[in-house]
Amino acid sequence: xxxxxxxxxxxxxxxxxxxxxxxxxxxxxxxxxxxxxxxxxxxxxxxxxxxxxxxxxxxxxxxxxxxxxxxxxxxxxxxxxxxxxxxxxxxxxxxxxxxxxxxxxxxxxxxxxxxxxxxxxxxxxxxxxxxxxxxxxxxxxxxxxxxxxxxxxxxxxxxxxxxxxxxxxxxxxxxxxxxxxxxxxxxxxxxxxxxxxxxxxxxxxxxxxxxxxxxxxxxxxxxxxxxxxxxxxxxxxxxxxxxxxxxxxxxxxxxxxxxxxxxxxxxxxxxxxxxxxxxxxxxxxxxxxxxxxxxxxxxxxxxxxxxxxxxxxxxxxxxxxxxxxxxxxxxxxxxxxxxxxxxxxxxxxxxxxxxxxxxxxxxxxxxxxx
Numbered sequence: 001x002x003x004x005x006x007x008x009x010x011x012x013x014x015x016x017x018x019x020x021x022x023x024x025x026x027x028x029x030x031x032x033x034x035x036x037x038x039x040x041x042x043x044x045x046x047x048x049x050x051x052x053x054x055x056x057x058x059x060x061x062x063x064x065x066x067x068x069x070x071x072x073x074x075x076x077x078x079x080x081x082x083x084x085x086x087x088x089x090x091x092x093x094x095x096x097x098x099x100x101x102x103x104x105x106x107x108x109x110x111x112x113x114x115x116x117x118x119x120x121x122x123x124x125x126x127x128x129x130x131x132x133x134x135x136x137x138x139x140x141x142x143x144x145x146x147x148x149x150x151x152x153x154x155x156x157x158x159x160x161x162x163x164x165x166x167x168x169x170x171x172x173x174x175x176x177x178x179x180x181x182x183x184x185x186x187x188x189x190x191x192x193x194x195x196x197x198x199x200x201x202x203x204x205x206x207x208x209x210x211x212x213x214x215x216x217x218x219x220x221x222x223x224x225x226x227x228x229x230x231x232x233x234x235x236x237x238x239x240x241x242x243x244x245x246x247x248x249x250x251x252x253x254x255x256x257x258x259x260x261x262x263x264x265x266x267x268x269x270x271x272x273x274x275x276x277x278x279x280x281x282x283x284x285x286x287x288x289x290x291x292x293x294x295x296x297x298x299x300x301x302x303x304x305x306x307x308x309x310x311x312x313x314x315x316x317x318x319x320x321x322x323x324x325x326x327x328x329x330x331x332x333x334x335x336x337x338x339x340x341x342x343x344x345x346x347x348x349x350x351x352x353x354x355x356x357x358x359x360x361x362x363x364x365x366x367x368x369x370x
Contacts, residue, residue: 036059043332044064107238111285132207141195158203172199242306283305
């Protein structure tokens with residue numbers, strides 16, 4: 001199995017186009033044509049992770065945090081630690097791939113797994129993405145609809161939540177007159193024609209637009225197919241930030257903080273008290289989620305679990321919602337589990353490839369206890 005085959009599968013689940021526009025996701029170093037031996041999963045890559053990967057004969061490393069985030073202007077292996085790491089990666093034939101905010105924003109990604117770890121039920125997105133979909137409307141002769149519909153659906157259009165192949169049709173009459181150079185599939189050139197046509201419309205995510213339009217044009221029976229593309233402001237039910245769910249049984253503040261500490265295996269939680277005596281509805285966001293505090297409040301959450309909160313965030317939330325900063329690493333590391341499950345499902349019996357998680361910790365944050 002090649003790197004390209006695996007990453008294409010992963011990107012069908014967590015598409016790079018869903019990532020924050022300033023993020024750098026996808027292949028970081030290496031080759032998409034390389035054949036995978038074993039796979040190492042980690043939150044971020046450093047020398048110790050690479051050392052373990054090489055020891056266990058892993059030539060494909062999946063990271064959540066991108067190895068290369070800011071543009072690299074030079075690679076000075078004599079002075080720069082990142083340059084030396086990249087040199088080692090290349091010398092040992094390793095390929096590094098990262099899924100960052102696209103994994104944050106996808107269903108069953110980082111925040112979904114954090115919610116599951118905290119044993120929440122009825123998990124759904126806290127805030128849906130919007131403005132990243134289009135509606136395509138095409139006009140197809142009645143006899144060609146099935147072929148066109150199959151082509152655009154197979155290219156990734158027409159997905160709404162848990163439903164695929166979503167489209168709408170309406171019968172009507174189309175007209176045209178081909179020039180002397182035209183090659184009409186219906187009627188004759190230089191002749192005004194009227195044809196029974198089907199108005200066929202469907203939605204598509206922005207990152208699939210070019211692929212879907214190409215499939216539409218290639219499958220359409222007309223020499224010059226007519227279609228319209230409309231940008232949508234709809235909220236995209238397939239992608240979003242953070243999640244919200246409910247605890248099976250309400251907890252008081254102390255019980256809830258103990259619940260977080262035990263399940264996330266952290267001994268340090270910064271928090272402020274909210275207004276609810278009983279914590280039942282809980283919003284979460286793996287990693288830095290302070291921009292979602294208002295969404296958590298609007299959703300009626302009693303508590304919001306995330307990381308990297310600033311002083312004034314607690315000040316503003318005090319008495320309104322319990323804010324719990326459980327640590328960036330601690331609220332994201334469990335997100336490697338769904339990646340592992342996805343890869344296992346894909347490789348199945350195709351290859352004898354081991355999927356391993358880094359056994360150490362790349363968390364740079366330490367806690368001092370006197």
